[in-house]
Amino acid sequence: MKLYYIQGTCALAPHIFARHAGIPLQAVRVEWTPDGKFVGPRNYEEINPKGKVPALDTGEAIITETQVILQYLSGFDASQPAVRGTSVEWPLLELLNFVATELHKAFSPLWLPSLARGIAREEQIGVLMRNFRTFETLLGDKDFLMGDRFTVVDAYAYTVLRWCDVHRIDLSGLDAIQRYRERIFRLPATRQALAEQA
Numbered sequence: 001m002k003l004y005y006i007q008g009t010c011a012l013a014p015h016i017f018a019r020h021a022g023i024p025l026q027a028v029r030v031e032w033t034p035d036g037k038f039v040g041p042r043n044y045e046e047i048n049p050k051g052k053v054p055a056l057d058t059g060e061a062i063i064t065e066t067q068v069i070l071q072y073l074s075g076f077d078a079s080q081p082a083v084r085g086t087s088v089e090w091p092l093l094e095l096l097n098f099v100a101t102e103l104h105k106a107f108s109p110l111w112l113p114s115l116a117r118g119i120a121r122e123e124q125i126g127v128l129m130r131n132f133r134t135f136e137t138l139l140g141d142k143d144f145l146m147g148d149r150f151t152v153v154d155a156y157a158y159t160v161l162r163w164c165d166v167h168r169i170d171l172s173g174l175d176a177i178q179r180y181r182e183r184i185f186r187l188p189a190t191r192q193a194l195a196e197q198a
């Protein structure tokens with residue numbers, strides 16, 4: 001299997017999880033210019049016509065959309081909660097969708113150069129802060145979102161929460177998030193995926 005990624009983006013989530021679960025996966029770096037043009041692999045836009053990472057080439061199909069790739073990879077790890085047709089299914093899917101739509105995509109405006117400073121940036125950070133507080137409620141006093149074991153949704157949430165550093169978002173007062181990020185950063189799989197993307 002090949003995972004196409006841009007360093008430090010949402011594609012880090014399936015990368016971390018694959019290393020955690022020991023799923024053989026070749027990480028293929030996608031290079032792009034600062035103005036967002038893909039330069040390699042040369043046919044990347046044929047691989048994923050949406051022009052985004054991640055894309056997973058399973059050998060039989062190309063899968064895109066981070067949370068769908070994560071669900072696919074989760075199926076390779078027998079120690080993960082069995083999602084389909086169990087009572088675990090809805091909470092995990094809810095969490096994946098929360099991370100995708102309320103965290104991942106709430107960061108998107110901050111990457112726009114015109115929002116790098118000013119009132120719009122502060123307003124967008126306000127949106128994120130509200131979602132971070134919801135995240136802390138969802139996490140409660142658990143180590144991981146689904147309980148005491150690391151699942152795909154933790155790989156995703158960690159990947160997105162890392163971007164607070166890039167955007168210099170002050171997490172003081174959000175102690176549970178800070179501890180959660182640190183807990184996942186310490187996992188060997190996280191270290192390995194980060195080193196492979198460095």
Ligand SMILES: N[C@@H](CCC(=O)N[C@@H](CS)C(=O)NCC(=O)O)C(=O)O
Nearest residue numbers: 009010036051052053054065066067
């Ligand atoms: N809906 C997609 C969005 C993926 C996405 O936003 N990828 C970003 C990196 S985090 C990307 O490829 N950006 C490059 C671009 O927009 O040109 C998913 O959930 O996987």
